[in-house]
Amino acid sequence: MQATIKEDAKLLAHLMRRAGFGSTYSELKEISHLSYDDIVDSLISPKDTSWMGAHVIRRHHFEHASMMSSRGLGEFWLYRMATTKSPLIEKMTLFWHSIFATGYPKVVHGMQKNYQINMFRTMCFEDLDSILLEVSKDPSMIIWLDNQENHNGAINENYGRELLELFSMGVGNYSEDDIKECARAFTGWTIANRDYMVERSDRDSDQPFGRIAWHFKFDGNDHDFGEKTFLGEKGNLNGEDIVRIICNQDSTARFIARQLYNFFIEDEVPVPSWNDIPPKNPEAIDILVKSYFDNNHSIKEMLRTLLKSNFFKSDNVRYKRVKSPVELVTGVLRITGDLDRPKRSMFYHFGKMEYMGQWLTNPPTVEGWHEGHEWIETGSIVERVNYASEQLSNETLPGIKKVISNITEISNSREDIPQNCLQELGVLDVSNETMDILMEFAKNLDIPDEKIISGVIKLIAASPDFQNC
């Protein structure tokens, strides 16, 4: 019987591509008895947060157990993204990782970066005040932006500057004096055993017995307790006060709203241009800003507003985001089911993601990755197309076996196969041009049906349409 794709299935598929990493038709059917709003609520507050699990991964990947180097933690996270039952949590963890971008080469401590990622995961839906406070105390961030060198009487502005410019308000909404006062407020926010830990990082030393995890320390002897003036507020301000003042700013609400819009709805220009180029949808930003202030700066409620909004559901924004390499690879892995247990193919998947331009857990600069069409360039597009088409047409992988079996069962003729493939892969839409190519392939080749299905899937994965979500 020819299966039909309902419009609400397309909306649901859109939701799962953006609030997760995509869902197959079988997975969509499992939640289709719920209303759209209930599905959004269940994504934000999932009852089932299970995934492959840390123990079994650590048993086989020892680098994932102690994370001495740069890739183990990213691979560990990829396992989680590819197998989690609560994908929005991982998507939000990725969102914060992209904003509070902390690179490996200066931290030189995989486990410590893993703890930062865990913090993003735990805090991902909290109020912005709590998140910024934890970020300010995070040992990886302290080392990344040199706050251990921010002393009473000899400030280092690095963290204070980035907190305002890239983490909360954006250029044009504060002064150079505000940066200096901000830095004064964060003096003494350091890590325990600073000299030994920094020495080890500087030397990339894992002797004698591997890395030792860091923890935050407030050094009152090195804190500037003097009066400060920050964004018009005067007093004996400390780091907590700075975060409170920042989070009460309209510019902060607009900055976070635009970040959410960029990540979940459609690609914006990179952050450094935001002071010059207005948002694509100012009304949407206003709605999200209102949600921010109406709900005590709650990210969870901003996200709920966003995902239930008409501007999110609109046909006009579907397939308007270029998948990041993480989204592309994770989406493919969730279909193929290759990571059904820890295995060495992880190195291949993770390496491919890197070749596509995104080294998960090691963003290139404090700006994070530039999203959108910057993911697509001559080298990366070849990697993206080859990876997706190779993996999704691999008939030995458990998820692909299931997809092919389902398509075989519902297809009455060769003409059915293209549409059924698009359905099974997640109720996908493609252009008329792509559809014509799929149909021509399906109708005119004299090979077994299974090979036709596999071939159509490969063509879908190689199509321009598959690069977006």
Add this chain to the structure above:
Amino acid sequence: MATTKSLKHLSYERTLGMTYMEGKGFYYPNDAVVSPEGKIYVLNRGQEHFGSGRGIRVTVLDTEENFHSVFGKFGSGYCEFTWPSAISMSPDGRLFITDEHLNKVIILNSNGDPLGEWGKSGEGNNELNSPSGITFDNDGNVYISDTYNNCVKIFTDEGKHLQTIGKSDGEDGLNLPWRLSIGPDSNIYVADWGNDRICSYDKNGNFISAYGKSGLDEGLLLKPADVVVDKSGNVYACDWGNERIQVFSNSGDFLEMNLGESKLSGWANDFFSVNAEEAQTRSIANLHISDIPFVNPNDRHEISSHIEEYFWGPTSLNIGPDGKLYITEVNRHRIQVFNI
């Protein structure tokens, strides 16, 4: 406090080894075997960047921490290993190494020269699916934890299947077993990793008993990795998920546990003697902080990542010819030696 009961069964003596990617040192040492002559053969998984095998090797030292040699080669060819998972020595002195990716057993002499290999992937009697533990009985038969086939298989040293143990949905059934050993009573003791318990079988493969229940408290187990039994019949469980060693009586009563007490090894002292800056900054560091604000105070993995003296990733136990307990820690790249 590292130990909660009197040091009746476990008394820290010293630490062997240290982290080194190549050569003299360990890099993710996940198993070891101590020969009757007191040589320690340490199996190192090495680095896994892009699936490379840098640092993969067997490091040979003795119980006095004298370095002897390294050998072994990464790869999938003859007598090469990719994911070396366990090492043991046959009664005639040959080294047998399992590979949980290649699903084979590699045989080397004590100098590391290749002698042969056997095993293939699958579910059948003569096949393996991620072998992760290996030991011998006095007759030279090989016992292998066949992890994803959820059983222990007994082979001749030439790879002929003799018997399968623990393949059952009942009480005697194993779930992702890790390491195993033969006790002085000739019984077979298995770290039943997936069921959070230690199982014992007689030499004919009949189920005897299971110790332990899932949990974090004393006497409970979380994903045990290894088990050995001393001459008195006391059972030492490598409680990997709880980052500790626990001692049980042969009837399964909890006796003692230890979280690790490592001090610097001889090799580590040598390292600091020529790395003065690190030695100086280490000397003013407090590495024994107890008031760390852990994200999850019940997560022993997180705690051990912060406190260097604690066990972190204990995956292998051996009772040496000197009667001491050698505990290999994969995440700390060392061996803690305890008097028992």
